[in-house]
Amino acid sequence: MKTKIVRIEEENIDRQAIREAGEILKAGGLVAFPTETVYGLGGDALNGASSGKIYRAKGRPSDNPLIIHIAGMDYLPHIVKKIPEAAYKLAGLYWPGPLTMIFEKADCVPLETTGGLGTVAVRMPSNAIARALIEAAGGYVAAPSANLSGRPSPTLARHVIEDMDGRIDMIIDGGEADIGLESTIVDLTGNGAVLLRPGFITREMLEEAVKEVAVDQTILEGEAAGAPKAPGMKYRHYAPRGNLVIVEGAQDKVIGGINSRLKDHRQAGEKTGVIATDETAALYRADSVKSLGLRRDEMAIAKHLFRILREFDEEEVQFMYAESFEATGMGQAIMNRLLKAAGHQVVQL
Secondary structure (H helix, E strand, O other), rough: OOOOEOOOOOEEEEEEHHHHHHHHHOOOOEEEEEEOOOEEEEEOOHHHHHHHHHHHHHHHOOOOOOOOEEEOOOHHHHOOOOHHHHHHHHHHHOOOOEEEEEEEOOOOOHHHOOOOEEEEEEEOOOOHHHHHHHHHOOEEEEEOOOOOOOOOOOHHHHHHHHHHHHOOOEEEOOOOOOOOOEEEEEOOOOOOOEEEEOOOHHHHHHOOOOOOOEEHHHHHHHOOOOOOOOOOOOOOOOOOOOOEEEEOOOHHHHHHHHHHHHHHHHOOOOOEEEEEEEOOOOHOOOOOOEOOOOOOOOOHHHHHHHHHHHHHHHHOOOOOEOOOOOOOOOOHHHHHHHHHHOOOEEEOO
């Protein structure tokens, strides 16, 4: 398959290119496109065959549900059985934006899109290119992240090209993603709200609209045992090709412990990398040391994480170590992604 790559600026959208991409989706094809979180791999959400193509292009397990992206609230009633009051409150604050809500699905939503579940995950992105594409495609675009299953999510079009060139019909290059981590996911199908995946919209922010938000224990403890209700709950995600370990403890112990391990790898002739912050990067003795930014700047850390993991792959780094972060606020999302990328390999010092 020949993949067409087009460049579109969010401030000056090429309407002809968007119409072409929309027609591809309507015909059952696949288009990768930018959102404010990461790049998505889009197909017609109401066409089970299109969702099947998404799973095959990614090499994604078919029980890992897809998120339906909509262009406006008017589209929501068609694909869900009911909209609880909490959803209207959350949408009023955070839609369009990096928040996904889970509802009971309507009959028109195929099981191929929901991973065989009776529930459906829905989000309304704020990226103008994404919104224009969804409208052009008919209003409902199923889109997981546009990477091969298990790899770090793409925050740049070149990441998508690396994984998807020759696998899909079109890639829209819309520049770097603003946030760099996938959307927050909250389940609204029970008696209350349950946070299934942390993201830019934190638990504290959710509780501005919903009085109490429970947290699914798989967020920081491990993988879901049964069928995952949301993307990212069951399988290893975001992983570089090399081995990644997170090191926790007092800063001086973390630096000393990582450098000791780096020395052992160096003696064995193995290529090493460290994920650090501006405050500590100069203190490590790895082949490749990359800073996520200032430790207090959680937005920068989130934005750079997946790019750095992919850069380690490009450099063929075999063993990587990462400092840990406070699992509160946005830090909860950062640690969730790091733990998934490391396969929950953590060293306490």
